[in-house]
Amino acid sequence: MAVLVTGGAGYIGSHTCLELIAQGYNVVAVDNFCNSQPESITRVKELAGKSFPFYEIDVRDESALDEIFKNHDTDCIIHFAGLKAVGESVKVPLMYYNNNLLSTIALCSAMKKYNVKRLIFSSSATVYNGANEMPLTEKSLTGGCTNPYGWTKFMCEQILRDTAQSEQDWSIILLRYFNPIGAHISGMIGEDPSDTPNNLMPYISQTAIGRLKCLSVYGGDYPTNDGTGVRDYIHVDDLAKGHVSAIKYSTAHTGTEVFNLGSGVGTSVLGLITAFETASGVKIPYEIAGRRPGDIAVCYASAEKAAEILNWRAEKSIAEACADTWRWQSLNPYGFKNKL
Ligand code: NAD
Numbered sequence: 001m002a003v004l005v006t007g008g009a010g011y012i013g014s015h016t017c018l019e020l021i022a023q024g025y026n027v028v029a030v031d032n033f034c035n036s037q038p039e040s041i042t043r044v045k046e047l048a049g050k051s052f053p054f055y056e057i058d059v060r061d062e063s064a065l066d067e068i069f070k071n072h073d074t075d076c077i078i079h080f081a082g083l084k085a086v087g088e089s090v091k092v093p094l095m096y097y098n099n100n101l102l103s104t105i106a107l108c109s110a111m112k113k114y115n116v117k118r119l120i121f122s123s124s125a126t127v128y129n130g131a132n133e134m135p136l137t138e139k140s141l142t143g144g145c146t147n148p149y150g151w152t153k154f155m156c157e158q159i160l161r162d163t164a165q166s167e168q169d170w171s172i173i174l175l176r177y178f179n180p181i182g183a184h185i186s187g188m189i190g191e192d193p194s195d196t197p198n199n200l201m202p203y204i205s206q207t208a209i210g211r212l213k214c215l216s217v218y219g220g221d222y223p224t225n226d227g228t229g230v231r232d233y234i235h236v237d238d239l240a241k242g243h244v245s246a247i248k249y250s251t252a253h254t255g256t257e258v259f260n261l262g263s264g265v266g267t268s269v270l271g272l273i274t275a276f277e278t279a280s281g282v283k284i285p286y287e288i289a290g291r292r293p294g295d296i297a298v299c300y301a302s303a304e305k306a307a308e309i310l311n312w313r314a315e316k317s318i319a320e321a322c323a324d325t326w327r328w329q330s331l332n333p334y335g336f337k338n339k340l
């Protein structure tokens with residue numbers, strides 16, 4: 001039996017493929033490389049010390065999915081494939097709704113056809129309403145998303161809930177990630193944004209390596225300890241382990257269950273910059289700029305439900321995540337490519 005990983009060449013997918021193999025699972029991965037590189041899969045195979053089937057397909061392509069389900073005895077799916085850039089989703093919303101919703105629908109249709117009813121879905125803290133008190137629990141209010149990307153996750157969650165409701169043998173786990181950072185300790189795989197990064201950590205690391213000149217800190221007047229935004233950063237290896245815990249849980253449970261995957265601890269922008277400077281020994285040039293539209297001051301998870309039910313907790317520190325990111329960035333200044 002195998003775990004089918006969609007978006008397996010991406011940042012979180014690649015680390016999860018590696019963790020699955022390390023824990024003895026058979027992996028089949030698919031990706032269309034719209035936001036990743038084939039080299040990522042090559043390196044996962046190298047790190048794992050074994051090969052696994054990989055298919056370059058678009059998850060929206062039902063006939064391509066047919067072939068995969070026919071060729072591989074699959075008992076569980078992790079669905080990472082999706083577009084994730086918040087700003088881009090505002091500019092090209094239809095592309096986001098098309099990709100993220102139709103891939104999820106095509107996947108579930110194929111699953112139903114081949115009687116594979118266990119799915120772990122990559123959701124996001126972005127589905128929570130901005131007016132909630134912190135920490136966010138799985139019962140906090142959702143919706144009122146500030147961008148189309150967030151709505152695609154909100155809508156996919158609903159599609160999946162309805163699917164699980166329709167037949168008793170579905171087991172669907174919605175994992176709401178907070179802010180994934182870090183890289184595999186080898187420095188061989190990591191986050192490789194195709195354009196100028198939107199997220200803080202890759203912006204910091206590309207500034208440290210000299211690809212970017214100066215980091216803009218979006219807002220220095222928030223009601224936080226140092227005036228900058230606070231987020232819940234979680235090491236991508238911890239996140240990968242969270243998926244394996246979710247798979248184990250799903251073998252014995254049906255219906256839909258939601259879990260936050262976060263550390264439960266908030267770190268400010270300046271706090272992350274300082275941690276990165278300490279880990280790398282590189283000074284990060286930054287300037288305080290205006291607030292970024294749509295941002296909230298503070299966002300962090302209650303990580304209690306995952307601890308109690310999945311027996312999973314984030315273990316790696318911000319310092320380790322910074323050291324691992326720096327190793328990845330300095331060994332691979334241009335990510336998986338040799339140059340820009
Ligand atoms: P990523 O872009 O690195 O990985 C996504 C992968 O999916 C990419 O390799 C891309 O090529 C592939 N893909 C996209 N659409 C596809 C399609 N139609 N068919 C086949 N492959 C397709 O992103 P990531 O950071 O690894 O995120 C993985 C998932 O987790 C995404 O669904 C994302 O929305 C979600 N998520 C990410 C974050 C984050 O901050 N990184 C936070 C919360 C949720």
Ligand code: WQD
Nearest residue numbers: 086124126179198199200203216217218229231269292295
């Ligand atoms: C973190 C903090 C910024 C960049 C986003 C998505 C969310 C999820 C994770 C997918 C904030 C500040 C950032 C910069 C900065 N992704 N910042 N300068 O906004 O918490 O969440 O990624 O699901 O949906 O919205 O993460 O890394 O963009 O920002 O000062 O150049 O860093 O204002 O306080 P965010 P981020």
